[in-house]
Amino acid sequence: MTPATPWVIQATHLTKTYRMGEVEVHALNGLSLQIASGEVVAIMGPSGSGKSTLMNILGCLDRPSSGEYILDGEAAARLRDDQLASIRNRKIGFVFQSFNLLPRASALANVELPLRYAGLNGKRKAKATAALEAVGLGDRIHHKPTELSGGQQQRVAIARALVNDPAILMADEPTGALDSRTGKEIMDLLLEINRERGTTVILVTHDPNVAARARRTIRLRDGQVEEAAS
C-alpha cells in the first residue's frame, strides 16, 4: 500500500495544554511538522520547550489537546485507547531515556513482549533472538537487565522497539543516560537500522554531535517549531 503523500507523519496545529490548578501550561502551541518515510530527524530545543510532549503525541502515547495528527494514513488523534495500543504495537518502536526494561525478565523476554501483545505465538523466540542479534546482543539473550551495562540495556530496548518491524522508531533522549562513547555507538546503531531497513527515525537529543548526524534537525521553542535546517 502506497500512502497518498510521502509523509509518514503529518501533524497540524498541535496543542497540548496542561492545567495546573489556576495556571494553564501550553506545552505545545500550534505546532505543525511533517516527516517523510525513511528520514532521520533530530528534535532539539531547550529544556521545557515541549520535546517530550511532542514525542509522546507522535508516539501515540498521548493525545493532543487539539490539532490533527495523521500517522501512516491513520488519524491518530481521534482513535480510541485500544486502537492507539494497536498502532503503538504495529507501527511504532519507542526507545526511552531510562530504558524501561522489565527488571525480572531476561533480555529475550523483554524483546518478546511486543510480539506477545501482537498475538504472535509460534515464532516469538526466533524473531526476538534475531532482533537481539541485530543490535549485537546475540550472546546476551538470557541476561537480566541488572546483568547488563547501560549501553547494552539500551540495545535491548532498541531490539524491543524493532522486533515488530515498525515503520517509525522514536527515541526520547536515547543517549541521555549514557556516556558519550556509548551514546555514539547507540547513534551508530540507530543510523544503521535506518539505512538497512528504511525505518524512519525520530530522536530527541541535547547533544549537537548526535543531532549533527541526523539528516534534519527540528528546533523547538515554547511549544513551536523554531526553524528547520537540513
Next chain:
Amino acid sequence: MNIFSALKEALGSLAANKLRSSLTILGIVIGVAAVIAMVSLGRGLQASITSQLSGIGTTQLSVFYMPDPEIRNPQPLTTGDMQALVDPINAPDVKAVSASISGVGLVSFGSKSSSATIYGTTANYAELNNLKFQEGGFFGEEQVLGQSSTVVLGPRLADLLFNRTKGLVGEMVRIEGQPYRVVGVLQSLGQGSVSFSDTDMAVLVPYTTARLRLIPQGGRDQVDTLTVQVRDSSRTMQATEQVKQILRTRHRTPVGLDDFYVFASKDILDAANSITSMLTIFLGGIAAISLLVGGIGIMNIMLVSVTERTREIGLRKAVGARRRDILVQFLAESVMLSLLGGGLGILLGWLIGVAVAVVSENSGNAITPIVGIDSILLATLSASAIGIFFGFYPANRAATLQPVEALRSE
C-alpha cells in the same frame, strides 16, 4: 495472550514477592479451610444424629398409655387395639402393629444370675423393631398362642450369664426361677444408638407367657406399648392421625383429651435434621465472613501491586498492551492467589475435619466429618469468584491507566 500463559506469568510475578504473596494466600487458606471444616463437621454431625435416630426407624410410630389427668376412666392399650389398628379402610397407611409389655425379673443360668428387663411381645415385634440376631431367631405365632417358655436373650445379658454370645440356642435359662429355652441371641444395638427399649440387657418372651407367669399385674389382653409400622415414611403424619382416630373411637375419650400418646420418631429425625442444617448454614456463614476478609486482603495487596508497578504497566501499554491484556494480567494474579489459597484451604479444612474425627472418636462420640465434592467445588468456585471480584477493581485501575502518566510515575 491465552489464559494459561497469563496464569503462568502471574505465578512468576507472585513468586517475585514470596512473603507478601504467602501472607495474602494465608488469608484465603484460613477462610476456605474454615468453610470446609465447618460445613463438613455440620454434615458429619447431621449424619451421626441421623444414624443414631435411625435405630428407632423412620417408619415407626410408638403408642403409649398416657392418660390426660382430666379423663375420668382412662383405658389401657389392649391387644384389641392392636388388632383394630390393622384396618385397611380406616387406617390405610398402617402396615403392621406389634405389642409389648415389660417388667423386671431375675434371670439365671447355673450359679450366675442377673436382674434384667423382661419384654413380653408379639411374634412380629422383632421385625417391626429392626432387631437383628447373632444366632437363632425370634419366637413365632405358634409359641405366642401356646404360651411357650421360649426366650430370646440380649447380648450383654447372654455374655453375663454364659461368658459368650454364641452357641446358646437350646440352652435353658431360668427367669424368676422358671425354666425357658433359648431360641435366639440378639445383636447389640450399638453404642450411641437411640431406642425406646434397651434390648441388650433384656429377655424377650411371648407376651402371653409373660402375662401368665412373669408380669401378672394388669388384664389378660392389656399391653404397654404398641409399635405401628407405617407403609411409607412420607405418610407418617397421616398414619398418626388414623391411629389416633381409631383409638379415640375405641376408648370413647372426650373431644380434645386422649388417654394415649403417639410418638413418631420421624418427627424427631426431621427436627434434628433441620436443627443441624441450620447449624451448618450458621457455621458456614461465619466461616464465609473470614473468606470475605481474605478477599479484601487480596484486593489490598493487588492495589499495592498496581501502584508499585505503574511504570511497568505504562511500558506494557507503550509496546502495545490493550486494556484487556492488562486486565487479564492482574486478574490472573488475583485469581492465582485465591486459587492457591483455595487449594491449600481445602486441604487444611479436610485435615481439621480428620483431627476432629479422631478427637471425637476418642471422646466416645464419633462424628465423621463429610467433605463432599460439592463443598470442594463450592470452595474452589467461591475462591476464584473472590479472586475475580476483589481483583477486578485493582486490575481495572491498572488497565485504564494512560500510558504517558503511567510511564512518568516513579
